[in-house]
Amino acid sequence: MKTIFAVIAALFLASLPAAAFEKDFIEAQTAYDEGRYSDASMLYADMVSNGVDNVALQYNLANALFKGGDLPEAIWHYRKAYYAAPRDPDIGANMHFALNAAGAIEPAPSLIQRSLATLSQNEWIVVAVGAYAAMALLLILALLIPAAKRNLSKLSLLPVALILLSAAGWWQWKQLEIHPEWVVVNSGATTLYGPVTGSTAHFKVPLGALVRQKSVDPKGWIEIEYDGTRGWLERKYIKRVSP
Structure with a gap:
């Protein structure tokens, strides 16, 4: 899978004007292969900060950070990669390993939440657009072919169901904006019963x-939920992952 990501990233970079980041990508890959994980992390991070933000780079950066021992930042980037490619087994597996190495408990969404997170937010949007197009086509055919109107009306239930499903999937990902995820990046994080x-x-x-x-206090405190328990934590201990 690492090779696949490398190919995807290479193709993406090659499409940029004058291959602006191709040299850095090759250098980062070389540094990673030679075990110079700090150098690889720095090069990948520079590319991301300069606007080349895609799944391949997030995943490669996370791997370099993981190998270099920076678990909090590795988990942060694995999670960013997961948002864009939730079905990728390597992203999920490596994030699982990183969380275990950090001694952290992995989130345990419900069956419905896991099902709706099978597609990314952008993929659900594509499904919705396709379903709308299919429904419009069926309606046009029903007008043009009155004899088939009954059967076409039945067929239109499928795109309607897909539209409703995609709305639920989109809303599932929208929750990340309402209740974003954060990664604890500074040691000594102890939650309090109140934001004081x-x-x-x-x-x-x-x-x-x-x-x-779960909620925010104007003075810079965040009410977080971890392993089913809520508590207040100062913002300085955490780094936001969600959009």
Whole structure:
């Protein structure tokens, strides 16, 4: 799978004007293959910060960070790659390994949530557009062929179902904007019962943990949920993954 991602990234980079980032990509790949993970991470990160943001680069950057021992940043980039390619087994497996290495508990979505997350947000949009087009075509055919109107009306139930399903899938991903995910990137993260310094300590969150925002306090505190338990955490301990 690593080779596939490398090919995809190479093709993408080759399509850019004057292959602006091709040299950095090759250097990063070489550094990674030679075990110079810090150099590879820096080169991949520079490419992402300069606007070349795709699944292949996020995945490669995460791998370099993981190999270099920077688990929090590796998990952050694995999660970014997962958003774009939720069905990719290597992204899921490596993120699982990274979370285990960090001693963090992996999120456990429900069966419905897992099913709706099978397609990315952009893929659900494509499904919806295709379903709308199919429904419009069936309606036109029903007008042009009155004798087939009954059967075409029955067939139109399929695109209607797909539209409803894609709306549910899109809404599932939309929740990441309403309740974004964060990664704990600084050690010493202990949640409190309230968003006030000096409030009673609640529970510790391991470095690299993936948490979900539930609410926000204007003073810079985030109410997070981790392993089914909520607590307040200062923003300085976490880095937002979701859009």
